[in-house]
Amino acid sequence: MGTPFLLERYRRDRRNLLEFLFSEGLIRAPSRTSIDLAGLDLDSISADYVLDCLESGEEFDPSEATRRYFDGLKYPIMLNSSSTNSYYFVSEPEISGSPPRRAAPRLSSGMKITTNGTSSQVAKHDNLIGRDVGISGESRTKGVATADEPSRLLEDKDILSLGLPGLSTGISDDEIRETAYEVLLACLFCGGKVHFPEEMKKEKKTNFLKGLRSKREGLSSFPVPEDSHSDFLDIIRVQMEISEATNAFIRKGSRLSNLREMNEQIDVPCISLNLISVLYKLDFPSERLRMQWQRRQANILEELLGSVNMDSKMRETLQILLRKLRSIEEKVSDVYDGFFEILSLIKRYASKLSSMPGKYGFQSKAYYRTASYQFNIKLYEKLLYSVFDILEDGKILEEADEMLEVYEFTWSTLGITQKLHNVLYAWVLFQQFIKTGEFLLLKLAVLEMQKVLSHKNDEGTEEAYISSLICSVESYGSKRFLCLVDAIFFKIYLWCCYQLEDYHLHFAQEKSAIFGSVVNLAVLTQTTSADECAENKYFGSMAGNIPEWKLFHFFIVKSIQAAFKRACSLAENQSSVELKHPLAIVAHELKQVAEKEYTAFYPVLCQKYPKSGKLAFILLHLLYGERLKPFLEGLTHLSESVKEVLAASNTLELCLAHKLSSIYGDNVDSSATKYVHPYQISHYCAPLVLQWIHAQHDNILEWTKRAVEIEDWEPLSSQQRQAKSAVEVFRIVEETVDQFFSSNLPMDIIHLRSLLIGIVRSLEAYLLHIVNQQVDVTMLYPSTPALTRYAESIYPFMKKKFVQLTTLEEKMTFQLNTLTGPKLCVKLNTLHYIRDQLDTLEDTIKHSWNLVQSGFGLADYFSRISNGKSSVDVNVNLSACNGSVDELFALFDNVRRGAVTTSKMMLDFIGPRVIFWDMRDSFLFSLYRSSVNSARLEIFIPLLDQVLDRICDLIIDELRDQVVLKIFQASMDGFIWVLLDGGPSRAFSEADVPLMQEDLAMLKELFIANGQGLPFDVVEKEARLARQILDLFALKADTIIEMLVSASEQTAYHLKPTTGGRSCANDAQTLLRVLCHKKDGSASEFLKMHYQLPKSSDYDDIPSKEERTSTSPILSDIFRGAASGRRHPCDVGAAGRRRPTHPPPVPTFLSNSHCRQSQSPCA
Structure with a gap:
C-alpha cells in the first residue's frame, strides 16, 4: 500500500477513535448536553486536548480544541513520558551548532503568550530562521550570536507574505485547497476535457494508486491503467490531499450540474451554487461532512459576493440568505421549496454581479476576476503547490508539466494570464526552495522570473488588469501598495537582500552554486537602489553610477562588516577560554573569511561587479587595521600573546596581499589607496x-x-x-x-x-666537551723493557733484576x-x-x-x-x-x-686503546713469553674476536671499516712490539719463525673474515712490515750482523728504544733488536762484545698492573712521533707505521769505542 493511502488511513482511524470517545459519552459536553458530531470537524481538533479532558473530567470546548490543534502545528512533535519529554527537530540538529552563549531576548509587553509559553512573534521568527538554515549550512562561528544588529527585514511580520487583501470569512487553507480542486474539476468537465462515469472499477484504481510511487521511481511492475484521464486526476487528487469520499461527491456534483450546458464563462460562485443544487444528503459519507461542505460553500459565496460595494440593505439581505443556507440541514419536503427559493435568490444576485460590464478590455461575465482576485490567486496557488511531491517537498513530480497544462483550463475562471502564471509559479517555487533548500527549485524560479521579464503585454490590457491586483507590503518602516507582480518581485528581492547583506553567514562554501543563483535572482528582482538601503561609507566612489555595481558594493560592505563583527564577538568569548589574545583570534577568523571570499564568492561577484575582490580584501585589511593600530603602538616586549598577535596579523596581511595580487596585481584604483594603511609589522x-x-x-x-x-x-x-x-x-x-x-x-x-x-x-x-674528555694516545703504550742479549741461565734460583x-x-x-x-x-x-x-x-x-x-x-x-x-x-x-x-x-x-677532526682523533685512539690498554695482559705481556710453543697467538684470537664483535655491534655501518682497520693496525704494532721490544723473556730461534708466520696469517684471516671484513689487499698492505721482520728472524745471525754493519755506515747511531712507529725493516735499529731477541750464540757474542748488553737471564720483565705504562719524556717523544702520521719513503705498504724520531746506536767495532750498558732500561 502506498504512503499517501497510509496517511489517509491514519486520518480515518483518528476520526473513528474520536467519534468513539464522543459517542460513548466519555467526554463531558458543555451544560451536560450531548456533543453534536455533525457540527464538529474532527480533523481540526486537538487529540491531546481531548485526552486531557478525558483524564481531568473537564468540559469539552470545541473552539479551544480547534485552537490547540492549529497552535500545535507551529511546534515540533513532542513525545510525553513519565520520565522526560522528547521532541523532534524540524531541522537537522548536527548542523545547528552549539547553543548561543548570549542571554535570551526579553519578551516585549505587546507579545501575545500562548498556552505553551511561546509567543506567536517568536514562532514566526523561528520559522524564518529555519528556512535560512535550509540553505545556509553550518555557520563557521558556532555558538556565537551575530554581532550585527537585527536586520530591519526581520521587523516585518512575515517576509514571505504577499500582502493580499485578507479573506473576511476566515476560510482555512484546507478549505481553499478543496475549493481549488472543485474549480479544477468543474473547469475540466465544462470544457469537455474529461467525463465522470457513474461507476468506476475499484481494482483499476487500486492498481494505479499502488503504482503511483513506482512510476516515479522508474519501476514498471504494475500495469498501466486503461482510463488515462482518471489516473491523471487521481495523481492530482492525491497531491492535493483530497480523500476518496470527497472526490466521489465532487465528481458526482460536477457530472450532475448543468455547467457543460452553459455557453457562457463560468465563475467560482456559479460552480458553488451548481454543486449545492445537485448534491443531497445521501451523496455524502456522513452528515458531519455534508454540513462542513455546505458551510464552506456558503463562506465562499459570502467571500465572493460580499466583496462588492453595495448598499447596506442589499448586504444585509445577502447575509440573511447565506445564513439560512448554512442553517438548512436537509432538503426535506417542508423546507424543500424554501431551500430552492433561497438558492434561486442567491443565483440571481450572483448572475447580476457577473453580468456587470468587464474592466480593462475583458469581455462580460468576468466581474469576479477583479472583484475577488485575492481569493482566486489563493486558489491557483493551491493548484501550483500540488506539483511538489507530498512525500518529498523538495522534489517536483515527473507529471508536473502535464499538470500545469491541465491547470490552464482554470485561467479564464480564476482570471490568470500567462504573466500571472509565470510570476505565481516562480513565487511558489521560491517559497518551496526556502522551505527545503533544494537548489533545483531555485534554478526553476530564476527561469520563471526571466520569463516574466521577457513577457510582452497585449496592448496594455493585461498590464492594466495586473496593475489592479493590489498588494500591501511593508519595508524599511513604510507601507507600499504594489501590484501583484511587483509585490512578488519586491518580496523576493527583500529576501535576497537579507541573505546577501551577510552572505558569509548564510552561504556555506559548498553552497556556492546556490549563492550564484541568489545573486542572479537579486539582479532580476532589483526594485530598490543601494542608495535607498544605506549610505556607502567605504569606497563609495569605486562603484561609480552603475546601479548594479552600487547594489553589490553595498552587499559586500555589509557582509564584510557583519563577518568582522562576528569575529570580534567570537574573540571576546573565546579569548578567556583558549587563553589567546582577542586580536589573534580575530585575525585567524578574518583569514578564513578571506579564503572563503576568494574561493566561493569572488568568482560569482566579479561577474556582476569587477571590483568586488578589491573592495572585500581592502575592507578586511582596513577594519582589522583599525583594531590593530593601538596595540602596535603600545608594544614593549615580545611575550607569547604579543607574538601570537603579530604572527596572526602578519599572516592575515600576507594572505590579503596574495589574494589581491593574484587578481589585480598592482592595478588598484586610486580611489581605494587612501584607505590602505600597511600594518608595518616588521618595523x-x-x-x-x-x-x-x-x-x-x-x-x-x-x-x-x-x-x-x-x-x-x-x-x-x-x-x-x-x-x-x-x-x-x-x-x-x-x-x-x-x-x-x-x-x-x-x-x-x-x-x-x-x-x-x-x-x-x-x-x-x-664538541669541545668531547675533546676535553680525551687522553693523549701516548699514555696507552707500555714502557719498553731493557735491551739484553740472549743467554741461558746457569743459576736458575739466583735473584734477578726487575x-x-x-x-x-x-x-x-x-x-x-x-x-x-x-x-x-x-x-x-x-x-x-x-x-x-x-x-x-x-x-x-x-x-x-x-x-x-x-x-x-x-x-x-x-x-x-x-x-x-x-x-x-x-x-x-x-x-x-x-x-x-x-x-x-x-x-x-x-x-x-671540528667533528671530522675529533673523529680522526678518536679513530687514532680506539685501536691502541683496544690492543695496548684493554688487551695488554692477554696480548702484549703473554704472547710468546718464555717460548713460542707455550704462548701462541691462537689463545689471543678468540678474545680479539669477541672485542671485534662487540665493536661491530655498536659502531654504525658507515664507520665500521675505519674502526676495524685502526684496530688491525694497532694489532700489527702490538705484534711487532712483541717481536722487537718484548723484553728479556722473548727469544726466537729459526725454528720458531714458521709458527709465528702461522700466527700472523691467523691474525690476518681474522680481520679478512672470509671476505666480510677488511679487503685482502688492505690487510696485506698493513701486515707487510711484520712479515718482513719475521723474515729477518729466519736469517742466520751472521747475515743480520752484516746487514746491521751496512745500515750503520750510512748514519751515526745511538741506542734508542723502539715503538710501533717503526717504518722500515732494514734499518739499523730494527736489525739490532732482531739480534737482541734472536736465540743464537753468535748474536749474543756480538752484542756482548760491541754493546756490552747484559744477559737476558739476569732480568725479570714481568711488570705489575700499576707499572705497565711509562711517562718517560723520551718515550713520549717516540709515541708522539708514532701518532703524528708522517711516512717514510721506504714504507711502501705500512699504513699507520711511523718512522722513529732517532736512529739506532752506532756499533762499537765501527766507532772504535765502547758504549756503556744502560743502567735504566726504561729511560
Missing part, C-alpha cells in the same frame, strides 16, 4: 625578534651543556646507536628553528644569521678507564650523527627560508599600492638574498671540520 617586531633569538642562544647553550655533562655515552637503542645527549641537543635546536619559522613574523637575514650563530655556538661547545717503571697519575688512569671501546664507538657514532643532522638542519632551514622569501614580494604590497608605486623585481631580490644566505651557512662548516 615593530624586528628588534623584538632579535631579542628573542638572543634569549634562545643562552637557552640552547645551557641545555647543551647540561645534556653533555650528564651523558653516560651509552647507545640510545640498537637502531639508534648515537648518544642521547646529541639527540636532545638537536631536538632543542630544531624546536628553536621551528619556533623561529612558525612564528609567521617578518624577518630578514640579520635574524637568520643570529639564529645560525647560536646553533654553531652550542654544537661547538658539545725493571723500574714509572706509574701514571690517578687522574690520568681514571680518564683512561672511562674511555672504553664501547663508549668510544658511541662517541664516533655521535660525531657522525652530528654531521648528518647538521646537513639535514641546513636543508630544513634553507627550505623554510625560501618559503619566507616567497612572501618578500608581498610583504610590502600594501605599502606599494598606498604610495602608488609599481611592483619590484622579486626575482632579483631573491637572487641577491640567496647569495648572502649561502655565505651564512659557511658557519656550519666550522662545526663539520
Whole structure:
C-alpha cells in the first residue's frame, strides 16, 4: 500500500477513535448536553486536548480544541513520558551548532503568550530562521550570536507574505485547497476535457494508486491503467490531499450540474451554487461532512459576493440568505421549496454581479476576476503547490508539466494570464526552495522570473488588469501598495537582500552554486537602489553610477562588516577560554573569511561587479587595521600573546596581499589607496625578534651543556646507536628553528644569521666537551723493557733484576678507564650523527627560508599600492638574498671540520686503546713469553674476536671499516712490539719463525673474515712490515750482523728504544733488536762484545698492573712521533707505521769505542 493511502488511513482511524470517545459519552459536553458530531470537524481538533479532558473530567470546548490543534502545528512533535519529554527537530540538529552563549531576548509587553509559553512573534521568527538554515549550512562561528544588529527585514511580520487583501470569512487553507480542486474539476468537465462515469472499477484504481510511487521511481511492475484521464486526476487528487469520499461527491456534483450546458464563462460562485443544487444528503459519507461542505460553500459565496460595494440593505439581505443556507440541514419536503427559493435568490444576485460590464478590455461575465482576485490567486496557488511531491517537498513530480497544462483550463475562471502564471509559479517555487533548500527549485524560479521579464503585454490590457491586483507590503518602516507582480518581485528581492547583506553567514562554501543563483535572482528582482538601503561609507566612489555595481558594493560592505563583527564577538568569548589574545583570534577568523571570499564568492561577484575582490580584501585589511593600530603602538616586549598577535596579523596581511595580487596585481584604483594603511609589522617586531633569538642562544647553550655533562655515552637503542645527549641537543635546536619559522613574523637575514650563530655556538661547545674528555694516545703504550742479549741461565734460583717503571697519575688512569671501546664507538657514532643532522638542519632551514622569501614580494604590497608605486623585481631580490644566505651557512662548516677532526682523533685512539690498554695482559705481556710453543697467538684470537664483535655491534655501518682497520693496525704494532721490544723473556730461534708466520696469517684471516671484513689487499698492505721482520728472524745471525754493519755506515747511531712507529725493516735499529731477541750464540757474542748488553737471564720483565705504562719524556717523544702520521719513503705498504724520531746506536767495532750498558732500561 502506498504512503499517501497510509496517511489517509491514519486520518480515518483518528476520526473513528474520536467519534468513539464522543459517542460513548466519555467526554463531558458543555451544560451536560450531548456533543453534536455533525457540527464538529474532527480533523481540526486537538487529540491531546481531548485526552486531557478525558483524564481531568473537564468540559469539552470545541473552539479551544480547534485552537490547540492549529497552535500545535507551529511546534515540533513532542513525545510525553513519565520520565522526560522528547521532541523532534524540524531541522537537522548536527548542523545547528552549539547553543548561543548570549542571554535570551526579553519578551516585549505587546507579545501575545500562548498556552505553551511561546509567543506567536517568536514562532514566526523561528520559522524564518529555519528556512535560512535550509540553505545556509553550518555557520563557521558556532555558538556565537551575530554581532550585527537585527536586520530591519526581520521587523516585518512575515517576509514571505504577499500582502493580499485578507479573506473576511476566515476560510482555512484546507478549505481553499478543496475549493481549488472543485474549480479544477468543474473547469475540466465544462470544457469537455474529461467525463465522470457513474461507476468506476475499484481494482483499476487500486492498481494505479499502488503504482503511483513506482512510476516515479522508474519501476514498471504494475500495469498501466486503461482510463488515462482518471489516473491523471487521481495523481492530482492525491497531491492535493483530497480523500476518496470527497472526490466521489465532487465528481458526482460536477457530472450532475448543468455547467457543460452553459455557453457562457463560468465563475467560482456559479460552480458553488451548481454543486449545492445537485448534491443531497445521501451523496455524502456522513452528515458531519455534508454540513462542513455546505458551510464552506456558503463562506465562499459570502467571500465572493460580499466583496462588492453595495448598499447596506442589499448586504444585509445577502447575509440573511447565506445564513439560512448554512442553517438548512436537509432538503426535506417542508423546507424543500424554501431551500430552492433561497438558492434561486442567491443565483440571481450572483448572475447580476457577473453580468456587470468587464474592466480593462475583458469581455462580460468576468466581474469576479477583479472583484475577488485575492481569493482566486489563493486558489491557483493551491493548484501550483500540488506539483511538489507530498512525500518529498523538495522534489517536483515527473507529471508536473502535464499538470500545469491541465491547470490552464482554470485561467479564464480564476482570471490568470500567462504573466500571472509565470510570476505565481516562480513565487511558489521560491517559497518551496526556502522551505527545503533544494537548489533545483531555485534554478526553476530564476527561469520563471526571466520569463516574466521577457513577457510582452497585449496592448496594455493585461498590464492594466495586473496593475489592479493590489498588494500591501511593508519595508524599511513604510507601507507600499504594489501590484501583484511587483509585490512578488519586491518580496523576493527583500529576501535576497537579507541573505546577501551577510552572505558569509548564510552561504556555506559548498553552497556556492546556490549563492550564484541568489545573486542572479537579486539582479532580476532589483526594485530598490543601494542608495535607498544605506549610505556607502567605504569606497563609495569605486562603484561609480552603475546601479548594479552600487547594489553589490553595498552587499559586500555589509557582509564584510557583519563577518568582522562576528569575529570580534567570537574573540571576546573565546579569548578567556583558549587563553589567546582577542586580536589573534580575530585575525585567524578574518583569514578564513578571506579564503572563503576568494574561493566561493569572488568568482560569482566579479561577474556582476569587477571590483568586488578589491573592495572585500581592502575592507578586511582596513577594519582589522583599525583594531590593530593601538596595540602596535603600545608594544614593549615580545611575550607569547604579543607574538601570537603579530604572527596572526602578519599572516592575515600576507594572505590579503596574495589574494589581491593574484587578481589585480598592482592595478588598484586610486580611489581605494587612501584607505590602505600597511600594518608595518616588521618595523615593530624586528628588534623584538632579535631579542628573542638572543634569549634562545643562552637557552640552547645551557641545555647543551647540561645534556653533555650528564651523558653516560651509552647507545640510545640498537637502531639508534648515537648518544642521547646529541639527540636532545638537536631536538632543542630544531624546536628553536621551528619556533623561529612558525612564528609567521617578518624577518630578514640579520635574524637568520643570529639564529645560525647560536646553533654553531652550542654544537661547538658539545664538541669541545668531547675533546676535553680525551687522553693523549701516548699514555696507552707500555714502557719498553731493557735491551739484553740472549743467554741461558746457569743459576736458575739466583735473584734477578726487575725493571723500574714509572706509574701514571690517578687522574690520568681514571680518564683512561672511562674511555672504553664501547663508549668510544658511541662517541664516533655521535660525531657522525652530528654531521648528518647538521646537513639535514641546513636543508630544513634553507627550505623554510625560501618559503619566507616567497612572501618578500608581498610583504610590502600594501605599502606599494598606498604610495602608488609599481611592483619590484622579486626575482632579483631573491637572487641577491640567496647569495648572502649561502655565505651564512659557511658557519656550519666550522662545526663539520671540528667533528671530522675529533673523529680522526678518536679513530687514532680506539685501536691502541683496544690492543695496548684493554688487551695488554692477554696480548702484549703473554704472547710468546718464555717460548713460542707455550704462548701462541691462537689463545689471543678468540678474545680479539669477541672485542671485534662487540665493536661491530655498536659502531654504525658507515664507520665500521675505519674502526676495524685502526684496530688491525694497532694489532700489527702490538705484534711487532712483541717481536722487537718484548723484553728479556722473548727469544726466537729459526725454528720458531714458521709458527709465528702461522700466527700472523691467523691474525690476518681474522680481520679478512672470509671476505666480510677488511679487503685482502688492505690487510696485506698493513701486515707487510711484520712479515718482513719475521723474515729477518729466519736469517742466520751472521747475515743480520752484516746487514746491521751496512745500515750503520750510512748514519751515526745511538741506542734508542723502539715503538710501533717503526717504518722500515732494514734499518739499523730494527736489525739490532732482531739480534737482541734472536736465540743464537753468535748474536749474543756480538752484542756482548760491541754493546756490552747484559744477559737476558739476569732480568725479570714481568711488570705489575700499576707499572705497565711509562711517562718517560723520551718515550713520549717516540709515541708522539708514532701518532703524528708522517711516512717514510721506504714504507711502501705500512699504513699507520711511523718512522722513529732517532736512529739506532752506532756499533762499537765501527766507532772504535765502547758504549756503556744502560743502567735504566726504561729511560
